[in-house]
Amino acid sequence: MKRIDKIEDSKTFRSTTTALSEVREFVNRYAVEFGFGDKDVSEIILAVDEACTNVIKHAYKGNPDAEFLVRVLGSGMEFQIVVRDWGDSFKPEEVPVPNIRDRARKHKAGGLGIYLMRRLMDTVEYRDKDKVNEVRLVRYLRNDQRS
Amino acid sequence: MNEFKVLTRDSGNAVVMELHGFLDAHTAPDLEKSFSDLIGRGKYNIVVNFNGLSYISSAGLGVFMAYIDEVRNNHGDIKLTNMQQKVFNVFDLLGFPFLYEIYPDQDEALKKFDSK
Numbered sequence: 317m318k319r320i321d322k323i324e325d326s327k328t329f330r331s332t333t334t335a336l337s338e339v340r341e342f343v344n345r346y347a348v349e350f351g352f353g354d355k356d357v358s359e360i361i362l363a364v365d366e367a368c369t370n371v372i373k374h375a376y377k378g379n380p381d382a383e384f385l386v387r388v389l390g391s392g393m394e395f396q397i398v399v400r401d402w403g404d405s406f407k408p409e410e411v412p413v414p415n416i417r418d419r420a421r422k423h424k425a426g427g428l429g430i431y432l433m434r435r436l437m438d439t440v441e442y443r444d445k446d447k448v449n450e451v452r453l454v455r456y457l458r459n460d461q462r463s
Numbered sequence: 464m465n466e467f468k469v470l471t472r473d474s475g476n477a478v479v480m481e482l483h484g485f486l487d488a489h490t491a492p493d494l495e496k497s498f499s500d501l502i503g504r505g506k507y508n509i510v511v512n513f514n515g516l517s518y519i520s521s522a523g524l525g526v527f528m529a530y531i532d533e534v535r536n537n538h539g540d541i542k543l544t545n546m547q548q549k550v551f552n553v554f555d556l557l558g559f560p561f562l563y564e565i566y567p568d569q570d571e572a573l574k575k576f577d578s579k
Binding site: 332333334336337340354355358359362365366369372373428429431432435436 | 465485487488489518520521522524525549552553556557
C-alpha cells in the first residue's frame, strides 16, 4: 500500500467513554495510511485513548453534553494528533511518575495514562490558553517502522 | 462500538476469568463488577486468561491494581495468562511483571494454585 504523507482531518466527539472506540478507529485509519506498522499503530491509538480518557474524566468530569476535538496532521515523517477541549485545564507537571507498587497499595490508577503517553510518543505537550486546552502528541515515522 | 466480555468458570480451587474484546475506560467497570462479584463470593484464587483480549488501556490496568491487595490479604492471588504481545507490552511498560505473576499458559497458573 502506498503511504499518504500529507494528512489533515479533524472530528468532534461527545465526551463519553463510548466515544473512545470511535476515536481509536478515526486515528487508526490515518496512522495506517501514514505508513506505521501494527505495533506503532497500537501504541499511537493507546496514547490518544489515554489523552481522550483524561479529557472525559478530568477536564469534563463525566459531563456527557461536552465535546472535544481530535485533529490528525501528518506531514513528511511527522504524525501529530491534537486533542482539544474546553473544560478544566490540566497541570501535567503535578502528576508524578507512578510507582506501581505504591499505586496498587493505595488502589489508585491515576497518572498511569500520562506516563504511558510519554513512554509511547516522541513528544507530549500540554497547552492551555483562553480556556482552550490542548494536548499534542507527536510520533515520527522512521524507515525501520514502516509497514 | 468495541465490545468487551468476561466469562468466569470454576477450575479446581481457582476461578478462571476469560477476557474478550476491548478493555478501556468504557468497559473497565464491567471488569470491576466481575472482580467484585468473585471477591463477594469469597473467591480469591483468580486466573485471568487474556487470550481473547485485543486491547487494554490504563483504565483496564487500574482494575487489576484495585483488587490485588484485597485478594492477597485473603491468601489468594490474581495470576495473568495468555496475553497477546501488544497487551503484554502495555503491562510491561508500567512494570506490572514485578507485581503480578504472568504466565504464557493458563494451565501453568492453575497448577500454582493446585500446589498451594
